[in-house]
Amino acid sequence: MPKDSGIGASSKRREDVRFLTGKGRYTADINLRGQVYVAFARSTVAHGRINSIDTSAAAEMPGVLAVFTGEDFVEMGSNPAGWYITSRNGETMKEPKRPVLAHGKVRHVGDAYAAVVAETVAQAKDAVEAIEADIEELDAVLDMASAVADNSNRVHDEIDDNICFDWGWIEDNRAAVDAAFESAPHVTTLELINNRLSPNPMEPRASLADYNTGTEDYTLYTTSQNPHLHRLLISAFVMGIPEHKLTVIAPDVGGGFGSKIYHYGEEAVVLAAARKLGRPVKWVCDRSEAFVSDAHGRDHVTKIELATDKEGNFLAMRTETLANLGAYLSNFSTATPTFLHGTLMAGPYKTPLVYVNVKGVFTNTVPVDAYRGAGRPEATYQIERVIDKCARELGIDQIEIRRKNFISPDAFPYTTPVGLVYDTGNYGATLDKMIELGDTAGFESRRAESSAKGKLRGIGYSTWIEACGIAPSHLVGQLGARVGLYDAATVRVNATGNISVLTGAHSHGQGHETVFAQVVSDMLGIPEASIEIVHGDTSKIPFGMGSYGSRSLAVCGTAIVKATDKIIAKCKKIAAHQMEASESDIVFENGNFTVAGTDKSKSFGDIALSAYVPHNYPLDELEPGLEESAFYDPANFTYPAGAYACEVEVDPGTGKVDVVAFTAADDFGNVINPMIVEGQVHGGVVQGIGQALFEVVVHNDEGQNLTGSYMDYAMPRSNDVPLLVVDHSCQTPCTHNPLGVKGCGEAGAIGTPPAVVNAVIDALQAGGYDIAHIDMPLTPSKVWAAMAGAQQAAE
C-alpha cells in the first residue's frame, strides 16, 4: 500500500499551485518603486583590444542616468575560481583576473564592456547603440589543440600557452598504467568530442538591486541556485560589500542546470548602479544575450584507451583530454573537468589501473562551467563508448562485457584507483532490472519490425555511476577547494506547533518545499501542511551552500534531519520534566511523547507550546523556545548508479535518428518522493538525448556563435522523444547519511548520451555500415555523411 504522506509518498507538490495559477514570483516579476533599467554593451568580436570607449553620446540620450565601463570597476576584485588545481609539475593553475566589465581586452563575443542605466529598458538599449567603442580585432583563439601548440596568440597576454593547468590523476599511477598497456593483449582506442552545450534553463537570468541610502544596506534579487554563495562571492571577492550589509534573495527560479550557480558581472553592475543612483536597478537577460553570457557546459576533446585481455576483462584505462575553459575561469570551471571528471573514470568497474590527464585551455569563447552532471557525463561518455567499441572488437556481448567487469556487490566499501571510496552499490541488480523492463530479449523481433519499415534499429547500453553531494570539506580542501561543502538548516517550531524549516538548499524545480516537508513530517508525526520550507533568502536563512551536484537531499536534507533530531531531544527533556519521568524512559512515536510502559503521554504540540509558555518547564537546565540548527559535513560523496537501454531507429535515406524506446533502471538509495524522482530522471534523460542528438554550440572561424537563439540551438521538443520507462526499485541505501539517500537530479544527463550513441552505432553496424564512431550530436547530416562515407569505403 503506497503511503499518502511522509517519506516514500508521492505527495503532490505544494509549489505547483502558485506556478499553475500564474502566481509564481520569479526575479523578472519583481518590480520596485522607482526602478530603472540597465542594458549592456557586449563585444561583437571574439578577441579584441579596447583602444577607447566613447560614452558621451550615450550619456546624452533620453532617459539615461549613468554609463559604466570597465574603467569604473578596475578597483574591484576578481570573480574567482572556486578550486585551485595543481599541475603535474607542481605549479598552481593560472588564474587570470575576471573583471566585472571587460577592461583592456574583450575575450569572447558577448563579453560586456559597458553598461547604460536608463529610465526604461528601451532607452537603455537605445543608448547602448550610441556607445562608440574602438576595439581592434585580434585573431581569435578557438581550437584547443592550436591554442596549446601556438603561443603567438594568447587569450590572456600573461599566459603564453593558453593552458590553465595540466593535471594528472593520479600522477603516481601513471607508470604502472603505461606498463599495463605495454603488455596488454588488446587495446581499444577512441577519440571523441564531448560537445559544447548551452544549459538553457527556460527562465533567463535576471537581477534587481536595491540600495537603502539610509541604512546603506543592499538587497539583490537574482536568479541563483545558491544565494549564500552569491553573497559570499560578491562580498568577499568582488565588491567588498560587508556580508551583513548584503541580502541576496533568489525567489522562484525557473531552472538552473548549473548555469545559475555562478556569480556573473551583471550582478555586480546592478548593485554598483543602485548605490550610485539610489534607485533600484533591474536587468533581465534576453535569450540571445544568454547564449553569449551564460556559462556553457562540457566541450572536451578526449583520447581514451582501454587495455583488456582477450576475454574482455579490463586491465587498464588511460585518457588525455583537452577541456575548454572559455575566456575566463567561472566559479566551478576548474573543478568540473578535473575532480568531478577524473575521479569518476573507474565507473562501476573494477579496472585496476586508471590514469587521466586533463589540460584546461583558455579560448575566446564564453566561460565553460558545470552543467547538469558536470564532469560525470564527460567521464561516463568516454567509458561507455570505449567499452562499446571494445566489445565489438572482441566479439563480446555488450551486456556481458559490462557485467563481468562490475565491482561485485560484496566488495563494498570499494576503493577505486582514482581516489574515491564507493560505499554501496549493486550494479548487476540495476542491469537485470533494465534487461527486464527494456525487454532486451525481444529486441531482435523489434529490429525485424523496423527493418520491414525500412528503418535500421539499434540498441545501446550505458551502465553509469556518479558521485553526488560533493564532500567532505577537509578532503576537498586538500584537493584545492576554496570553500567548505557542508550545509546548514534551522528547524523553528512555532508556539502553536507549526514549523518553519530554514534550509541552505535552493529549489528551482526540484520540489524541495514538498520533499523536505515530507521528511520532517515523518520525523515529528505532524502533517506536511503544518511545515513550511523557507529557502532562497540570506536574510532569513542562517547559511547554506545551495543546490547543485545532486546534493540537496543528501547534504541539506541531512542537516534538516540533524536539526530535527535536536528538536526531538529537547522535547524529550521537557516531556520528562512534565511527566516526572527519566529522560531515558521517554519514547517519541507518531507525534507523542510517552513514558515507556505507562499511559502517560504528551503531544508534540503540547510540548512545543510549553517551550514558549514555560510555566511547567525545567528552566534551570533548559532554555525556553524550540528552535535548533545543524551544520552537516558529509563523510563522503554518495554514489547513485544505474543501467540504461536506448533503442533507436535510423532512417537510412536521411540519417535521421528517432529514439523509440528508453529504459532507465536506477539505484538512488532510499527514495522520499517517487513521483519527483521519476520526474527528475525524465528530465535528465531528455537533456541527455538532447546532447546526443540535437544540441551543440557552434562557433565559426571568427568565434561568432552560430547557434545563438532557439531558432538555431536545437533542444528536444515534445515530439522528439518517446515516453520513458524509469525505475528506482533497486535500492542500496547510502551508508553515511541518515536518510540513506543518494541524489537523482543529474542521473539522466549522465547515463543517457552514451546509451543513445551506442544504439545508433549498433543500428548502423547491423545495417552493414562499418562505422566505429560519430561525434555528438548525431544530427541527420552527420549520420547520413557517415553512412555515405562507409558505403564509399566499402565500394
Place this chain on the structure above:
Amino acid sequence: MPEIEMTVNGKPMSGTVEGRTLLSDFLRDMLGLTGTHIGCDTAQCGACTVHLDGRQVKSCNVFAMDAAGAEVTTIEGMANADGSLGAIQAAFQTHHGLQCGFCTPGMVMAAAGLLKENPAPTEAEIRAHLEGNICRCTGYHNIVKAIQAAAAELGAKPIAAE
C-alpha cells in the same frame, strides 16, 4: 502614445502603449499579469502563450495595439470561479507535469488550446501540438500524461468553456 482597451480574463483593462509594445509586455508590465513568461526572443519557447479571441497565440508575437478590443485569456484566468485549480491545472499537479514552473503557464494555455479543438487527442497529437512550447525540466513525459488525464476528465463531464 495611444491608449488601448481589451478584456483580459473577463475584466475590462486599459493602458497606454507604444507602437512597438508587445502584448506579452503589456500583460506583464502594464497589467501586472506576470504569469505570462518571456523565455526567448524568437517566438520559439511558448512560455508567453495566451488565448486571443479564443485562439492560442504567442503573446510575444502580437503587438499590444493589435489586441485592442480583443478578449484575452492568460494563465491567471484558468482557475475555477472558486479559485480552485481548473481541470488542466489540476492534472498538471497530479501528474507532476511541471518542475521549475517557468514554461508551465504556456504549457497549460497550449493544452487548453489543444483540448478545445481536439477533446480526445492521441499521444502523437499532444506531442505535435506542443511542438512550439519548450520545457527543459520534465522531458515532456508527465506533461503528456497530464494532458491525457485532463482530456479524460473534461471529456467525462461536459463543460461550456475552457
